[in-house]
Amino acid sequence: MDQTSVFDFVLRKNADLVSFALGLPNPDLFPVAELTAAVDAVFKSPGDVYQYANPLEELREHIVRLMAMRGVTCAPEQIVLTNxxxxxxxxxxxxxxxxxxxxxxxxxxxxxxxxxxxAGDTPVHTVGTSGSLARAVAGLVGAGVRPGAMYVMPEGHNPLGVSLPGPERRALAELAREHAFTLIEDDAYGFLQYDDEPRPALRSLEDRWVFYVGSFSKVISPGLRVGWIVVPDALVDQALVVKEASTLEVATPGQHIVARLLDGWDLAAHIGVLRREYALRRDVMRRCLEEVLPAGTPFSRPDSGMFFWVELPEGVDTGELLKVAASEYGVSFVPGDLYLSGPVQAKRNYLRLSFSCVSPAEIEAGTERLGRLLRDRGIA
Structure with missing residues (x-):
């Protein structure tokens, strides 16, 4: 099932549809009053807000302090703002x-x-998602592969709903350092850790060979389209050239709004609220899945992020199942084949469930519908 078809099913207007599909932050948790005040303040004294402008230094300094919450030490000059x-x-x-x-x-x-x-012509090598990720990468390198980079999401993996343990992170950092390739760390869910003391970012272990990608989308609002990268010193000038070629600069109003918001607002306290609210939804979905899925069905137990990953029996096509789920049972999800590459690309029996944008009551109703669908289809 292609991505366009999936969106047709998960975005269609249906008041009775419980959607576990799109991994959106919950709009009920947006700091609307604080954002409104920041917007009003920015546009009352617009200054350069309507003009092309250099990256806002005030915002980069805020991000330096934010990165310290992820265990990362960096300078404003290493931060490149992104959309x-x-x-x-x-x-x-x-x-x-x-x-x-x-x-x-x-x-x-x-x-x-x-x-x-x-989108480009970059050669791709894939490694399996079960077992030790570092060991799999070491096997590739040992076979003569010399990568330029590896993309990794150590925290709240989308779609798998897993996080890399500390020893795996250290082993990956050591491999990157030893074999001179860069880890692209996607830390979009790094602040959304629920159970234990938050794990620091991968970049806290290695600053030369880790290219950190962060965003305000999951902790403030995705509509602002303000993110950042923390770039190794040797790549800063090249990163600025690539950025100018693609977008010139991040929209000036968004930069000013986020900076003004962070001037007088306790983001750490807000992240605490997000953790508590998303953990509640996570716990409800985990309990409900244990009750409604066929006995022995493998599914992830996320301790961060927004997603559960479910593996149904071989032979089940979750793309076809989605059509019936949305049209007849009032529940939607994302078929897992959209996330697959390499040898597993032909598999059709995975699905991803997001708990972020639904209430606990909706989670209970939606998982009951999903369980009924599976029973009616004889999936066990």
Missing amino acids: GAQHGIDMAVRLLCGSGRPIVLEEITYTGALSAVL
């Missing part, structure tokens, strides 16, 4: 994988990373 995380991923691929150097992807990975890679 969200997707722009940062695209810049990283263009910057690091020229001259035919390949990129390493997991067999199951974020569709935005796949799109950024497949």
Whole structure:
């Protein structure tokens, strides 16, 4: 099932549809009053807000302090502002994988990373998603592959709903350092950790060979389209050239609005609210899936991010199942084949469920419908 067909099913207007499909932050948790005040303040004294402008230094200084919350020490000069995380991923691929150097992807990975890679002619090598990721990459390098980069989402993996343990992160950082390839760390969900003391970013372990991609989309609002990359010192000038070629600069109003918001607002306290609210929804979905899925069905137990990954029995086509689910049972999800590459690309029995944009009551209703659909279809 292609992406256009999926969106047709998950975006259609239906008041009774419970959507576990799109991984959107919950609009009920946006800081609307604080954003409104920031917008009013910015446009009352517009200054350069309507004009082309250099990156807002005040915003970059805020990001330096924000990065410290992820265990990362950096300077404002290393921060390049982007139009969200997707722009940062695209810049990283263009910057690091020229001259035919390949990129390493997991067999199951974020569709935005796949799109950024497949838009060009970068050679791709895939590694499996089960077992040790570092060991799989070491096997590739040992077989003679010399990557320019590897895309990795250590925290709240989209779509797998897993996070890399500390030893795996250290092993990946050591591999990158030893074999001179850059890890593109997508940390879009890094602030959304729920159970234990938050794990620091991969870049906290290695600053020369980690290209960090961050965004305000999941912690403030995606509509602002403000993100950033933390670039190794040796690549800053090249990153600025790539950015100018693609977008000149991040929209000036968005930069000013985020900077003004962060001037007098406790973002750390807001992140605490997000963690609490998303953890509640995560816990409800985990309990409900344990109740409604056929016994023994593998599914992830996320401790960060927004997603559950479910593996139904071989032979089930979740793209076809979605059509029935949305039209007859009032529940939607994303078929897993959209995230697949390499040897697993032909598999059709995975699905991704997002818990972020639904209430606990909707989660209970939607998972009940999903369970009924599976029982009616004889899937066990």
